Amino acid sequence: MYKLISVLFLGLILIAGCAKQDKNVIKVALAGPLTGDIAAMGQGMKKAIEIAVEEANQSGVLKDKKFQAVIFDDRADPKEAVSVANQIVSDPQIYGIVGHLNSGCSIPASQIYAKYNLVIITPASTNPKLTQQGLKNVFRVCTTDDVQGSAAANYVIDKLKIKNVSIIHDKTPYGQGIAENFKATFENRKDKVLSYDGINTGDKDFKALLTKIKTFKPQLIYFGGVYSEYGLLSKQAKELGLNAVFFSDDGSSSPEYIKIAGSASEGNYVSMIGIPPAKLKKAKAFLDTFASKYPGTDLQPYDTYTYETSKILIDAIVKTNMDKSKIADYLATVKFDGILGITSFDANGDTLNKSISIYKAKNGKFEYCE
Numbered sequence: 001m002y003k004l005i006s007v008l009f010l011g012l013i014l015i016a017g018c019a020k021q022d023k024n025v026i027k028v029a030l031a032g033p034l035t036g037d038i039a040a041m042g043q044g045m046k047k048a049i050e051i052a053v054e055e056a057n058q059s060g061v062l063k064d065k066k067f068q069a070v071i072f073d074d075r076a077d078p079k080e081a082v083s084v085a086n087q088i089v090s091d092p093q094i095y096g097i098v099g100h101l102n103s104g105c106s107i108p109a110s111q112i113y114a115k116y117n118l119v120i121i122t123p124a125s126t127n128p129k130l131t132q133q134g135l136k137n138v139f140r141v142c143t144t145d146d147v148q149g150s151a152a153a154n155y156v157i158d159k160l161k162i163k164n165v166s167i168i169h170d171k172t173p174y175g176q177g178i179a180e181n182f183k184a185t186f187e188n189r190k191d192k193v194l195s196y197d198g199i200n201t202g203d204k205d206f207k208a209l210l211t212k213i214k215t216f217k218p219q220l221i222y223f224g225g226v227y228s229e230y231g232l233l234s235k236q237a238k239e240l241g242l243n244a245v246f247f248s249d250d251g252s253s254s255p256e257y258i259k260i261a262g263s264a265s266e267g268n269y270v271s272m273i274g275i276p277p278a279k280l281k282k283a284k285a286f287l288d289t290f291a292s293k294y295p296g297t298d299l300q301p302y303d304t305y306t307y308e309t310s311k312i313l314i315d316a317i318v319k320t321n322m323d324k325s326k327i328a329d330y331l332a333t334v335k336f337d338g339i340l341g342i343t344s345f346d347a348n349g350d351t352l353n354k355s356i357s358i359y360k361a362k363n364g365k366f367e368y369c370e
Helices: 002-019 039-057 078-089 102-114 128-132 145-158 173-189 206-214 227-239 253-266 279-294 303-319 324-333
Strands: 025-032 066-073 094-099 119-122 139-140 166-168 195-198 220-224 245-248 269-273 336-338 341-343 356-362 365-370
Touching: 002 119, 002 227, 025 039, 025 078, 039 066, 039 094, 039 279, 039 303, 066 078, 094 102, 094 303, 094 324, 102 119, 102 128, 102 139, 102 173, 119 303, 119 324, 128 139, 128 173, 145 173, 145 220, 145 269, 145 356, 166 173, 166 206, 173 220, 173 279, 195 206, 206 227, 206 245, 220 227, 227 245, 227 253, 253 356, 253 365, 279 303, 279 324, 303 324, 303 336
Parallel strands: 025 066, 025 094, 094 119, 119 139, 166 195, 166 220, 220 245, 245 269
Antiparallel strands: 269 356, 336 341, 356 365
16 A cells, blocks of 8 residues: 555656646757766867857747757767667657767667657767668768768878878777778778777776887877877877877867877877868857857867757757657758858768868867868
């Protein structure tokens, strides 16, 4: 009897909680790593969507309704991403998802969103497999690993005049995927890479692997992964006297890399999707707002893209008169004029913008090369 009363009481609480939901609130979800080794990127994404939502509400675009950003921490863990996705689809007031950051999270989570025809637009997941699943609800504003990995390899060959390389990746769909694309382009144009090795995310000591790589005497080491491991690899390589240039991807193009690697970052490279925000005229207002709201806070690689993604999703919700069933179809034909220029998507949901930028660490910061 006691158990029955307890269950009934719990049910009443849940019903009451549901009844209190504000029907004048339209929720947009952000899913990303708010904690863990790459939390700086997730926290930057959170700031960006909150700015976009605040601007939408100030504009009064929904008249008697308000947008609300709801934030979910996937910890850059695919299993946690699935759990987050199930939480998101259980809330009928959520109209779409901005995220995830990691491809390894976006791919399994997207399958859950698809079952509920809930749109996901990622500002950062670059593995081509994400949009090759045949899901009409999946879009991305960032270009893919095959574009970025190839661009990096061509830069290494044509501009840095590198003749031999070793490659390391972090075994994730993102890191390994982009490393494989770099490897394919390099070997197609030059010769076989000297070595190709994987590490585990979260590991801290890479000296055994770097000591082995040192025997091959590579001119350059390419790393597919994120800044937390890239920083440690660069630092430990210098400690071992491994005098190779390091080159990594957009996941490493955070100021956090330089903080971790310290002086060992000097002269190393990263690639990044798109054109530098400072060179985008329409991005100035966002950059000024960010600097005003978060003084002294570094802009992370995907803050600008998260802001743009949020604006695209908000626009789609408004233009479809808040009809979830029409949002994916609207996005399939959209030509959104925003801070990144005109964003539109191909039949798979991939952006038609394919620009890649290269940066070099110099005097404690990344400087734009081309």
